Amino acid sequence: MKKLWPLVLLLAACTGSQEPSLPxxxxxxxGEKVGFFRARDLQQGGAASPVATWSAPGLQDLAYAGAFQRLYLLxxxxxxxxxxxxxxxxSVPKNLLVVQALPAxxxxxxxxxxxxxxxxxxxxxxxxxxxGLPDPGPPQEADLTGLDPALRLALLPQGGLDLLAYLTPAVLGFRPAQDPGATPRLEKPLDPPLQTPLDLRADGQGRLLGLGTTPTEVRFYALQGEGVSSRKVLGDFPGEARLALDPAVGLGVYGQGFQVLEPRDSGPxxxxxxxxxxxxxxxxYLYLAAGTLLSVYDLVPSPPQRVATSSLDFAPKALAFLPVQ
Structure with missing residues (x-):
């Protein structure tokens, strides 16, 4: 993946730092609605007006699958x-394709x-x-047998399969989602162990990236091949934190402050x-929301440079980036 960064930086310099920006x-x-904002407007700052707003009372999370051009609301x-x-x-037409009930x-x-x-x-x-993607059918339950209830999950693509990846206080690993004893599977102990797992992502290049707290700090773990690396992130603030990731552009951690880890470490x-x-x-660009303020940072400089802050009329708890025509 490191071989991609020179190309990534060149591409980012043609979009993130220069005009015209990517549409x-x-x-x-x-928890109540979804607002759709032009990325270029957020890069200008000020009071941001949404292109469209969807009512969504009880919204828990959202995710965008670019390969299938689908937006999922949980x-x-x-x-x-x-x-x-x-x-x-x-224009953001709201054309509901599928409503799939959940059994829990x-x-x-x-x-x-x-x-x-x-x-x-x-x-x-x-x-x-x-x-199933792109249009979800009836849900199939994943087998969580033997896993600590305090865990974070993700899907790890490998050999045409979507493996169940997991981060618990003690281990980071993956296995078939509905057959825990089958292969491929791998599990590695965490050193030091975590008090609370916070987030888990697969980066599209075979790595599993985990985040959690110990009693004194936030730690970042990366499982690549059969090796696990670990490091402290975000300074001396062992609170809530999450990962922000685009496989071809960069990786960051945010919570009490933020820290870009790739392509270059910015420090807290x-x-x-x-x-x-x-x-x-x-x-x-890195987009970060704090209350009703949404700030945009250019990833090309190191440390990243804040280019704008916009004021929204609500406090986001989930963000997704949607390239459009």
């Missing part, structure tokens, strides 16, 4: 799928995309479900600001 929308979801009792092929910078309470749940399936993790119910930034939602866009 795109940023979908920002709260609620406590259902999953909704919308086509995005008709989205533009000025998914309050506090989240979504993770694989190559062929979508994972819905419902921590409160201690259950996870797999749904803005440590007195609590960020609740974030993403790395294909346009070479």
């Amino acid at each position: 795109a929308l940023v979908a920002a979801g709260s 609620f406590a009792d259902r999953l909704e799928a919308y086509p995005t092929s008709g989205f533009t910078e000025t 309470d998914c309050t506090g749940g989240y979504l993770r995309l694989g190559q062929n399936r979508l994972l819905v993790h419902c921590p409160r119910a201690q259950k996870a479900f797999l749904l 930034q803005e440590v007195f600001t609590t960020f609740a939602a974030g993403l790395v866009g294909q346009d070479g």
Whole structure:
């Protein structure tokens, strides 16, 4: 993956740092609605007016599958799928394709995309479900046998399969989602162990990236091949934190402040600001929400340079980047 970074930086310099910017929308979801904002407007700052707003009471999470041009919205009792092929910078038609009921309470749940399936993790119910892409059918329950209930899940594409990846306080690993004893599978102990797993992502290049807290710090773990690396991130703030990732552009951590890890380590930034939602866009920008403010940072300089801050009329808890025509 490191061989890609010189090309990535060149591409980012042609979009993130220079005009014209990549035509795109940023979908920002709260517990009540989803607002769609032009990325270029957010890069200008000020009071941001959404292109469209969808009512979504009870929204838990959202995810965008670019390969299928689908936007997925997760609620406590259902999953909704919308086509995005008709989205533009000025129009966001709401054409519901699928409403799929969930067989468990998914309050506090989240979504993770694989190559062929979508994972819905419902921590409160201690259950996870797999749904086919692009248009989800009836959910199939993932087998969580033997896993600590305090865990984060993701899907790891490998050899045409979407493996169940997991981060618990003690281990980081993966296995077939519905046959824990089958192969391929791998599990590695964490040193030091975690008090609370916070986030888990697959980067599209075979790595598993995990995040969690110990009693004194936030730690970042990377499983690549059969080796696990670990490091402290975000300074001396062992609170809530999440990963922001675009496989071809960059990787960051946000929570109490933020820190870009790839393509270049920025060290902790803005440590007195609590960020609740974030993403790395294909346009070479990092988008971070703190309350009703959404800030945009150019990833090309190191440390990243804040280019704008926009004021929204709600506080996002989930963001997605949608390139459009």
